[in-house]
Amino acid sequence: MRSITRHQHDSAQKAKTMHSESFLQHYLAPVAPWLYVDSSMWTGVGLAGGFLFSSRFIIQWIHSERKGCIVVPPAFWHLSFWGSLISLFYAVHLDKLPIILSYAFLPALYGRNLWLLKSGRAR
Numbered sequence: 001m002r003s004i005t006r007h008q009h010d011s012a013q014k015a016k017t018m019h020s021e022s023f024l025q026h027y028l029a030p031v032a033p034w035l036y037v038d039s040s041m042w043t044g045v046g047l048a049g050g051f052l053f054s055s056r057f058i059i060q061w062i063h064s065e066r067k068g069c070i071v072v073p074p075a076f077w078h079l080s081f082w083g084s085l086i087s088l089f090y091a092v093h094l095d096k097l098p099i100i101l102s103y104a105f106l107p108a109l110y111g112r113n114l115w116l117l118k119s120g121r122a123r
Contacts, residue, residue, distance in 0.1 A: 053083025
């Protein structure tokens with residue numbers, strides 16, 4: 001069995017450190033180190049975002065059942081906006097590009113629908 005040299009060990013550690021820093025961590029960690037601390041708080045944030053985002057369909061289903069036709073109530077758009085925003089924040093914490101991209105544009109889309117509702121331009 002061959003022993004590794006100190007140089008090989010240092011190179012492996014450097015590669016491991018570089019690999020552990022993902023998409024945004026290199027840029028955000030210096031200004032927001034709390035974003036990359038593992039804690040139960042982050043688990044709560046992820047669960048809250050997922051709960052809000054998923055509960056919108058339950059709200060929509062209940063409203064549709066009461067009306068007897070397909071209805072998309074304003075609460076659906078509020079839950080969509082806040083759920084996607086919190087989930088995006090959690091995705092940045094996870095620092096995984098596919099997850100970040102899946103939520104990146106949703107708050108803007110749902111925010112526009114909320115703006116249309118507020119301005120009275122929704123049908």
